[in-house]
Amino acid sequence: MNTYIRTLKIFTRLLSGLFVLSGFTFSGPEKDISIHVKPVFGKQDLLLDKKTYITANHDTISVSKLRFYISGIKILFRDNSVYTENNSYHLIDAEEEQSLRIKLTQVPQKEIAGLHFNIGVDSLASVSGALDGDLDPVKGMYWAWNSGYINAKLEGKDLTKGIEENEFEFHIGGYLPPYQSIRQVHLTTTKEEITPAEIIVIADVEAWFSYISLKKTNRIVIPGAEAVKMADDYTKMFRLEN
Amino acid sequence: MKTKLKALCIALCAPLLIFCTGFFLSSFSEEPKAEIKFVVPKGWPKPVYDFSKNPVTPEGFALGKKLFFDPLLSKDSSTSCSTCHLQFTNYTHVDHALSHGINGLKGTRNTLSIMNLAWSKTFMWDGGVNNLEVQPLAPITSPVEMDNTLENIVLKLKRSTSYQKKFQKAFGDNTEITGQRVLKALAQFMVSIQTFNSKYDHMMRKEKGAEFTEQEKNGLKLFRQHCESCHKEPLFTNNDYEYNGLEPDQKLKDGGRIKITHNKSDSLKFKVPSLRNIEVSYPYMHDGRFRNLEMMLFHYTNGIAKSEFLSSKLSKPITMDEQDKKDLIAFLKTLTDDRFLHDKRFYYSAD
Numbered sequence: 001m002n003t004y005i006r007t008l009k010i011f012t013r014l015l016s017g018l019f020v021l022s023g024f025t026f027s028g029p030e031k032d033i034s035i036h037v038k039p040v041f042g043k044q045d046l047l048l049d050k051k052t053y054i055t056a057n058h059d060t061i062s063v064s065k066l067r068f069y070i071s072g073i074k075i076l077f078r079d080n081s082v083y084t085e086n087n088s089y090h091l092i093d094a095e096e097e098q099s100l101r102i103k104l105t106q107v108p109q110k111e112i113a114g115l116h117f118n119i120g121v122d123s124l125a126s127v128s129g130a131l132d133g134d135l136d137p138v139k140g141m142y143w144a145w146n147s148g149y150i151n152a153k154l155e156g157k158d159l160t161k162g163i164e165e166n167e168f169e170f171h172i173g174g175y176l177p178p179y180q181s182i183r184q185v186h187l188t189t190t191k192e193e194i195t196p197a198e199i200i201v202i203a204d205v206e207a208w209f210s211y212i213s214l215k216k217t218n219r220i221v222i223p224g225a226e227a228v229k230m231a232d233d234y235t236k237m238f239r240l241e242n
Numbered sequence: 243m244k245t246k247l248k249a250l251c252i253a254l255c256a257p258l259l260i261f262c263t264g265f266f267l268s269s270f271s272e273e274p275k276a277e278i279k280f281v282v283p284k285g286w287p288k289p290v291y292d293f294s295k296n297p298v299t300p301e302g303f304a305l306g307k308k309l310f311f312d313p314l315l316s317k318d319s320s321t322s323c324s325t326c327h328l329q330f331t332n333y334t335h336v337d338h339a340l341s342h343g344i345n346g347l348k349g350t351r352n353t354l355s356i357m358n359l360a361w362s363k364t365f366m367w368d369g370g371v372n373n374l375e376v377q378p379l380a381p382i383t384s385p386v387e388m389d390n391t392l393e394n395i396v397l398k399l400k401r402s403t404s405y406q407k408k409f410q411k412a413f414g415d416n417t418e419i420t421g422q423r424v425l426k427a428l429a430q431f432m433v434s435i436q437t438f439n440s441k442y443d444h445m446m447r448k449e450k451g452a453e454f455t456e457q458e459k460n461g462l463k464l465f466r467q468h469c470e471s472c473h474k475e476p477l478f479t480n481n482d483y484e485y486n487g488l489e490p491d492q493k494l495k496d497g498g499r500i501k502i503t504h505n506k507s508d509s510l511k512f513k514v515p516s517l518r519n520i521e522v523s524y525p526y527m528h529d530g531r532f533r534n535l536e537m538m539l540f541h542y543t544n545g546i547a548k549s550e551f552l553s554s555k556l557s558k559p560i561t562m563d564e565q566d567k568k569d570l571i572a573f574l575k576t577l578t579d580d581r582f583l584h585d586k587r588f589y590y591s592a593d
Contacts, residue, residue: 126372127372127373128295128373129292129295129296129373129374129375129376129425129426129429130373130375130376130421130422130423130425130426130429131422132420132422136420136421136422137376137379137392137421137422137425138392138393138396138420138421138422139393139421140391140393142376142379144371144376144379144380144382144383144384145366145370145371145380145383145384146370146371146501146502147370147371147372147373147376148372176503179504223504224504225504
């Protein structure tokens with residue numbers, strides 16, 4: 001009798017175990033993961049102020065500020081399903097270590113195909129008055145005299161000899177047509193891999209600078225055609241780390 | 243017989259009138275703490291401002307008012323919003339063509355009035371600001387106005403226990419002071435600055451005793467003939483931008499709206515300001531070039547510059563004789579709302 005009960009118990013445990021397992025296979029397990037944005041200059045980590053870099057267009061520079069908004073994050077899976085982060089607005093600031101890690105909750109553990117996000121803030125948020133969190137105008141990423149968010153900021157010094165006005169300043173924004181500067185970035189992965197605990201996104205300032213020649217332009221601080229062009233260009237600085 | 247009846251009438255009515263006036267006056271003099279309630283006057287359009295995300299509360303209003311009067315908002319704690327926006331003069335910097343701010347520095351434009359802003363789609367002379375809540379950022383960060391940052395203001399406010407309490411009262415317990423809340427409180431105060439009780443309003447609402455003189459009546463007729471297309475009733479603005487033929491100032495070189503849109507057709511265009519309380523908000527125009535209403539009218543009849551950008555509404559010359567001009571000015575003065583200009587709820591209070 002006792003052995004009979006014991007066998008029954010083991011059997012039910014096995015059954016429930018199987019049930020749980022099958023449950024996992026149907027909906028997929030979910031985990032909290034993070035997107036880690038890594039600012040670099042070429043092959044090296046980006047060092048603010050301290051380091052001198054030479055750009056593709058032969059400018060000698062140091063970088064003092066790199067900030068941009070990542071919004072509308074989506075993770076794409078190979079089964080064509082999509083994870084969409086709600087209320088997705090993140091200010092990335094090369095100077096603020098904790099801003100470089102974006103926590104995403106309950107992300108399905110499945111084979112991932114890629115990552116989508118916007119650089120910048122959408123027009124709805126741009127006309128919605130005073131917002132909070134990373135969108136709080138206190139963050140210095142909101143224009144005062146011409147409303148709207150600055151989608152990306154890059155500042156530093158042109159260290160080429162003989163230049164007195166040696167600061168460069170790019171504040172890229174604008175949400176009104178025809179000068180919208182929010183941009184989509186689509187990054188696809190070639191690896192076959194289940195959602196990792198950390199997705200590393202490289203932001204390569206050297207790649208951004210390959211489109212800049214400081215001798216021609218060292219300042220864009222208003223919405224307009226120049227800002228639109230630069231927004232197109234800097235989308236190319238992002239890639240997934242393999 | 244008739245005179246007797248008249249006398250009887252007066253005898254009966256006069257005490258009633260005195261009683262009513264007394265009641266009316268006392269109701270104002272004793273209400274510094276009266277309730278703040280946003281009103282959509284009868285016949286007015288729907289407000290543009292989204293109250294659902296920032297409902298006006300007595301505590302939010304009080305906090306916004308305190309911030310509005312506080313020079314802490316400027317870099318060196320010298321200049322407050324109320325430095326240039328004074329209630330008695332329709333919340334503008336009266337008698338200053340170009341307003342000045344921190345360190346006595348001068349700006350490039352005439353201070354705009356703050357009133358009935360819930361109906362404004364855009365703010366500033368060039369319409370560069372798209373929401374009332376973010377409007378204060380412009381004067382706060384302007385190097386010739388307050389020369390400050392919102393970040394610095396939040397830091398300063400956090401050091402004040404009195405402000406901490408006020409933010410908690412306005413936005414709930416355990417509230418932290420944030421940039422958003424500073425702006426929301428200011429918006430609650432600004433959106434409450436409403437003027438709709440001028441003689442003109444009493445007339446339009448057909449209130450007892452409200453009557454225009456013949457001169458004012460003729461002025462209204464002229465207004466509707468010559469001015470109404472831009473200064474649309476009841477707000478006395480069409481909320482749009484127009485070039486009204488002012489000869490561009492060679493020193494200021496202000497292109498107006500084009501600065502925001504980069505669109506050539508917006509050259510020299512500026513916001514059409516409301517004319518409410520115009521009597522007390524001199525000087526006039528975006529650069530304050532006209533000291534009085536007579537000079538302003540002279541511009542429209544004799545001074546309009548020829549330009550491809552001139553508003554089509556001004557393509558036909560305006561002709562008015564001197565009497566007409568006087569009548570029109572008499573009408574414009576019926577837009578003065580004394581109750582608004584002296585509403586004690588908006589006075590500075592130290593607490």
